[in-house]
Amino acid sequence: MIDTIGTPIFQAPVAEGAHDQHMILNLGPQHPSMHGVLRLEVEIDGEIVVRLYPEIGYLHTGIEKTCEAKFYHQVVPLTDRVNYLDPLSNNLCYCLAVEKLLDLEIPQKAQWLRVLLAELSRLNSHLIWLGTHAMDIGALTVFLYTFREREEILRIFEGLSGQRMMTSYIRIGGLALEPPLDFLDRVQGFIKTLPEKIDEYSNLLTGNPIFKNRLKGVGYLSAADAVALGVTGPILRASGVDSDLRRDMPYSGYENFQFQVPTSTDGDCWARYEVRLIEMRESVKIIQQALDGMPEGPFKADAPKIVLPDREKMKTQMEALIHHFKIVTEGFAVPAGEVYQGIEAGHGQTGYYVVSDGTAKPYRVHMRYPSFATLQALETMCKGRMLADVVAVVGSIDIVLGEIDR
């Protein structure tokens, strides 16, 4: 039974005698287990959650409105800041949408590198999820270990783009820069050791009776409810729905990679934990395939009016200088139309809906982010359970408030 999220608890009229035994508790917005500034109004009967109402919007910065005032290429850095734990997936989704409008062909090397980076970004996101989730449950050690591995990913990003988090590395038409010479070796070195590290996390958590008892059977979400509420990503797969856009509607050359899509039918927090751990191992396999089959060639499309020229060419060739000047000062016109591009990001399905009216600025950019929909399922997952389980469930759905509020 799905609960339609009704009126907020504080404002709801109290029925005669109905809430005599109930207490209303405010969780957040400044609470260490809320993963940002999320406020939950929880109505409890003793320790049992009767109702739960999420109140969001504390981080709303109007990014979608800002996009309408920028040139197409200026939107890329804004997309980083929406989901700051999975920045390259956001870049990728936006760029794919605009490239679909432009009907732009992306060279194979750029596609391969994009897949590699999207998977590294997914690992980054999953590592943070695992660390913070375990920390919420009380296993602090894992947090220190996962952040050690995340640090190496951030160093790789830094070597690539000069930025640790807000990389803006994937651009319309390809990539921002040629990757540094040691890039592929560093990635190889990193993923060579990662499976052992995942075993290490698994050793710390999978056999841990406290961790297991806190997660097993907690936060159950049935497959039908998950689909009805718009839940995507690992949470949907942990509820038994076999859906992954990387395999079902491949983008950016994912059809050339072999990987498994893990699912579970348990639908509880433990299933989400297991599914994400397997996903991390699958990501390692995808990165290995991308490294082994890395094609030669250019890393950006041959479209001088859209893609910024190389620095060297810009300083030696008149035409390149003119193109550079034009792109930076007046942008480039994009044919009128509307496209929706969905990708499978770390948290679930990300979608960008871009509407163009034929000018150099997007007429409308709408971002569909998975956590926004997942939050609607929170009441269904927590109702009738203990209050302490709310913390476990919020950790297991892996939300980022930046992408909810935008």
Add this chain to the structure above:
Amino acid sequence: MAEAKTFIGKAAVLEGLPEHPAVKAILAWKPEALMDAKFDRGELTLTIAREEIRAAAATVQAAGYNFFEDVTAVDWFPSSPRFQLSYHILSHAFKERIRLRVMLDGEAPAVDSITPIWPGANFYEREVFDLFGILFDGHPNLRRILMPDDWQGHPLRKDYPVEGYR
């Protein structure tokens, strides 16, 4: 999927994609509710009459488009009709996405909510209400979601300045 082809207009889509499950389902249900259609860049857009959107959503849901992804609006100010609602609906079985579109007038825009059909539309319709001021009839809790409750105006409308009112 006929990726490279483009069909603009209802007649062209009906001729070009007669076997498409969503098109078939809509035609079998109520052909006059389909106002316009477009197949562009591999994406099918079906424009539905304003009064019929909830029934159309139920129809495509029954036809296999089981997963509601997204609803958002576009403000075409100052042209008329002013607002465009775009519903994105995915089918896990067909591995394909369709877009339902509804056009609304600028004066007191309102449309039936599809939350009774997909509970997941709840937050999305609240967001559209908050940022565009479009009312959804039959929504269980149509309140502002991102902006403060006492906010004046609807920020994503085109006549609302980017830097806000100062």
